[in-house]
Amino acid sequence: MKLICFFFLGSMCTISAALRLQTVTEPPFLNNPQPTEAKSRFAMLDDVRLLANGLLQLGQSLREFVHKTKGQINDIFQKLNIFDRSFYQLSVVTSEIKEEEEELKKTTSFLKTNNEEIRNMSLEINSKVNSILQERGQLESQVGNLEEKLQGLSQSIVPLEQLQEITALKDVISTQEKTIKDLLKSVKEQHEQLDSQKNKIKSLEEKISYDSLQDTAEKTAESNQEAPNLLKYLRSNSTNASTDTNDLPTDCSEVFNRGQRKSGVYPIKPNQSEPFDVYCEISSERATTVIQQRVDGTVDFDQTWDKYELGFGNLENEFWLGLAKIYSIARQGDYILSIELEDWKDERRFIEYMFILDGPESYYTIHLTHLSGNLPDAMSNHTGMMFSTKDKDNDNLDGSSCARSYSGGWWFNACGDTNLNGRYTWMRSRNRTLRRKGIYWRPGKGSSYTLKFTKISIRPLAQFQ
Numbered sequence: 001m002k003l004i005c006f007f008f009l010g011s012m013c014t015i016s017a018a019l020r021l022q023t024v025t026e027p028p029f030l031n032n033p034q035p036t037e038a039k040s041r042f043a044m045l046d047d048v049r050l051l052a053n054g055l056l057q058l059g060q061s062l063r064e065f066v067h068k069t070k071g072q073i074n075d076i077f078q079k080l081n082i083f084d085r086s087f088y089q090l091s092v093v094t095s096e097i098k099e100e101e102e103e104l105k106k107t108t109s110f111l112k113t114n115n116e117e118i119r120n121m122s123l124e125i126n127s128k129v130n131s132i133l134q135e136r137g138q139l140e141s142q143v144g145n146l147e148e149k150l151q152g153l154s155q156s157i158v159p160l161e162q163l164q165e166i167t168a169l170k171d172v173i174s175t176q177e178k179t180i181k182d183l184l185k186s187v188k189e190q191h192e193q194l195d196s197q198k199n200k201i202k203s204l205e206e207k208i209s210y211d212s213l214q215d216t217a218e219k220t221a222e223s224n225q226e227a228p229n230l231l232k233y234l235r236s237n238s239t240n241a242s243t244d245t246n247d248l249p250t251d252c253s254e255v256f257n258r259g260q261r262k263s264g265v266y267p268i269k270p271n272q273s274e275p276f277d278v279y280c281e282i283s284s285e286r287a288t289t290v291i292q293q294r295v296d297g298t299v300d301f302d303q304t305w306d307k308y309e310l311g312f313g314n315l316e317n318e319f320w321l322g323l324a325k326i327y328s329i330a331r332q333g334d335y336i337l338s339i340e341l342e343d344w345k346d347e348r349r350f351i352e353y354m355f356i357l358d359g360p361e362s363y364y365t366i367h368l369t370h371l372s373g374n375l376p377d378a379m380s381n382h383t384g385m386m387f388s389t390k391d392k393d394n395d396n397l398d399g400s401s402c403a404r405s406y407s408g409g410w411w412f413n414a415c416g417d418t419n420l421n422g423r424y425t426w427m428r429s430r431n432r433t434l435r436r437k438g439i440y441w442r443p444g445k446g447s448s449y450t451l452k453f454t455k456i457s458i459r460p461l462a463q464f465q
């Protein structure tokens, strides 16, 4: 359009210039003879001017039009850009939606399979419940029949008078039971009173022996020390009242050496100790002093430090002899510790160690050296350990008590491969915490023995050789 405009403007200027030249360069004599022709030429000039004006206006309007169109095109381009951007965003959103849809599809299918499984399980449970209900119904009817039969039998066999007698007898028995219970209660109370009196006597005895040592001659002191020993011995061994306590064997091996060939409870008096009863297991070759035995779970082994020091249980069945007593025997010389275990398949195995036990000042630290046996060694990482109970934590586990988490008193490390004083369980429990609290013998990463029977005994090394 611009080119056209220039063309028009240029040609128009050339025309007007030519016309002016003609009017200026022509000689004056020529004006006179041709006046009409000059008039027409001026008229043409006017037309040309008009045309030029028109063309100029056209050019201007065309320029405006071009400007407007340009602006509109720019607007369109901007709008197109915006559209492009929103289209891109839309496609991104669409792809996201598609992905979500895929995930939803997967989740749905997973949920569907789960739903199927749950439905199957609930169907199974329903059928089981139904069968249990049926069994219960059958059992109830059986019980009902049995009751009827029993009633019939009792009516046919036992006459009404005898029935009355039986009920009267039952009443008598129940009243007797009540009386027995009351009696037991009062016996228990008396026992407790006796215990407290015993303790008082003991403290008095200690006081007397201390005073005697301080104040009187050596001879008097000796007689005073003998008195409590004798008193204690007489209390526990009334049948052997005439025996001199100093004449008692020092352990079960001496019981054997004195000719005893029957296993059982015997009084002993280790050197520098008071006498006490022990269970001697005697074979044709030798005797051992049993210090621990688990048989049927009748005795609670989750006891305090005092109980583990003094001993508890029944020497003929389940018991812990007591750390003080074990120490008084073992300090007399070189001893061997023997451990016997039996699992629920009635398989019995054993293991033996050289055994040294430190005194109460070292919390009865145990020292073991493996000797022999057909059991894998689980005590090696307990050697050098102090004894711990739920109320005395001497173990190697920081911030926690093995005796509390495993139950029973033992030479816990942190916490070690075995605890033969744990809770007695009849079956291997599925509960991990209960299983941990049980009696166990689990050397290293080896398999664990579920134990039916345990026995720990000691004997002098001299007898072993």
Ligand SMILES: [Ca+2]
Binding pocket: 393, 394, 395, 396, 397, 398, 399, 400, 401, 402
């Ligand atoms: Ca600890």
